[in-house]
Amino acid sequence: MFEGDTVIKSELVQIVAARNPHLYHRDVENIVNAVLDEITDALAGGNRVELRGFGAFSVKNRPSRSGRNPRTGDAVFVEEKWVPFFKTGKELRERLNPGQADQDD
Incomplete structure (x- = not known):
């Protein structure tokens, strides 16, 4: 599943894309980025996720x-x-x- 001790964002995108072959790689990358951006924005606004x-x-x-x-x-x-x-x-x-x-x- 994961290679090495640390998973970087690009590896996470590759793993999710491999598990969902019906999705384009660029769409998976956009989804992962959108989720991380929303978590970051919520935290920056003082909210809990x-x-x-x-x-x-x-x-x-x-x-x-x-x-x-x-x-x-x-x-x-x-x-x-x-x-x-x-x-x-x-x-x-x-x-x-x-x-x-x-x-x-």
Whole structure:
């Protein structure tokens, strides 16, 4: 199915196109791009995106803080920022850990 440790977008497009030979490759590429763009736009708007059985994407706030430069050890100010966050869905966790009871519920 997947080659290597990481799947890049072009490989995902190829896999989906191979599983759906009735669709043109360019249409599959447009669909994948549209889905990813909609998720990105929703997150940029501060919304949450939930894909049942797979997981939920959201944004979390990281407040400003004092940090350290790893090279010099000097104190540095790290500004507040918003970061993407992904929480796996129950079905995905069960598929990754077959036979284990769900710990989060």
